Amino acid sequence: MSTLNHSRFDTVLLAGMPVLFVALWSTGFIGAKFGLPHAEPFTFLFVRFVLTLMLLVPLVRLFKGGWPQGLRLWGHIGVSGMLVHGAYLGGVFYGIYLGMPAGLAALLVGLQPLLTATLASPLLGERITAIQWIGLLLGLAGIVMVLGSKLDPGAALFQGFGLGALASILAALAGITLGTLYQKRFCTGMPLLSGTVVQYLAAGCLLGLGALLFEERSIDWSPTFVLTMAWLVLVLSISAILLLMALIRRGEASRVASLFYLVPPVTALQAWWLFDERLPLIGLVGMVVTIIGVVLAVRYKPAGQA
Template sequence: MTNQVDRPPPVTADSPGRLDALVRPLFVVLWSSAFIAAVFGTAAVPPLLLTFSRFAVAGVLLTAIALVSRSRWPRGRLLAHVVVTGLLMQAVQFGAFYLAIARGLPGGVVALVQGLNPVVIALLAGPVLGERITRAQWLGFGVGGAGVALAVIDQIHVSASGIVLCFVGLLGLGLGTVYQKRFAMGADLRSSTAVHFLAAAPVVGVASLLLETPRVGDWGAFGASLAWIVLVNSVGTFLLLNMMLRRQSAAGVGALFFLTPSVTALLAWLINGQTLDPVTILGLLLGGVGVLLAGRKA
């Protein structure tokens, strides 16, 4: 009887390594495309109306997904915490970001400000969650802050109010993330995300009625951008993110978000013909390096 030597299975297109190599860049491109779709959408309809439409349709779709998968729905105090998280992470974040884009701020700059979320979380996590900030993170805060300052100062002539709105959206995202980590970690991801959208939709809808004149200037552009934002950005990237989190480390997945500002700027140039000044490009690069350093652990 001869001894048989175990041999590793051949690498195919379906192997985990090859699949991860395909999914990671696909996720970055699809996530970055949300800012480009928002540019087309806010040109067709008022920004808060677009935000409301996104939340309403995505909420219904994710509710159906949660029901079909028999997800456990949050109740009682947990439900209240999930609602607060949704208002911060969805209504405040995207309402402010879409308003900033509607005021002419480039998608790459908005993506760069959103990319500072790990910095905001680290600053808030210290007093709220008791987490320690490392020297590398403090260095990242300095480099990233310098990059954002360059990118933002260079865009003040475009929209000063848009820059303020960007940081309002960033604050909503950062506060919502820390609040969720502190109070709502026990909620099912699918059902809680559906609650996020369903809670944020009426709030943004009322704001749209009070602050805007609801109108659709281009139904084709509105329908196409809404379909992309809902199906690709709200559902598709959500499924890809969950798949990657099951197969890879959270830190490895989180590092992908450091690429979104530059990829967004590239997509804006290719699709919208939107160019950036050299100072803004330098700010994007420095901001990416800073956020990458800030996201490192001890």
């Protein structure tokens, strides 16, 4: 392959990383819907992380990846893992387990880009332009249109779930937001593959403790559960998370976080395909608004920033 063709291939590959990440990440809510009837949330996630570590550790040795240097970096990586993986996934799965609709959960967690952009300026010194703020607000409006079109206007907000489910989802929102900022601030020197191992180890310990203290730890190893677990381990916990780590390393935290605006619309499309859930016209319009917002938030940055 010539140098020019190789450069073009790299450009296409890098441009496609966000698209692939969104497609993979959005399947997490679908996986929760398939798997939670067969296992309690913390038990489910603990098994998922154990299986993931069994695959990742040999990969570190295979690719001869170095391990994080120094106990301080190990500690920072562990904290980011407990936030990005432990708090986020534990909160989402537990909220859905307690009865919150997956669509509403996705909508609330979809507030992350605005929260991240707001905090990135004082915490990381990232400057957010007016066009980026417009993009972030358009993205928020878009996900409200997409998922709001699927809610029953006559139903009470808390019908079918209580404050515990809402608190779980808000904990997930705080976890993924603070984890993204924390990793950008303190973990820039972490090796991608072995650093992910450390993150999963820390998150697995946190979720294992939750399963030990609050759950019966019983699992129905049905074919549906096994296939769901295989998908979540191979596609979500390995492929999608490595993409996320690479994206965080390449861009500002607020620009990476804006990709999460695309997750609820893509999740809605997957639910329509898998569960025959209708998507009204306002939902389709909302998807277009969301995509425009993401483009504005990701592509336009302050002058002088790389």
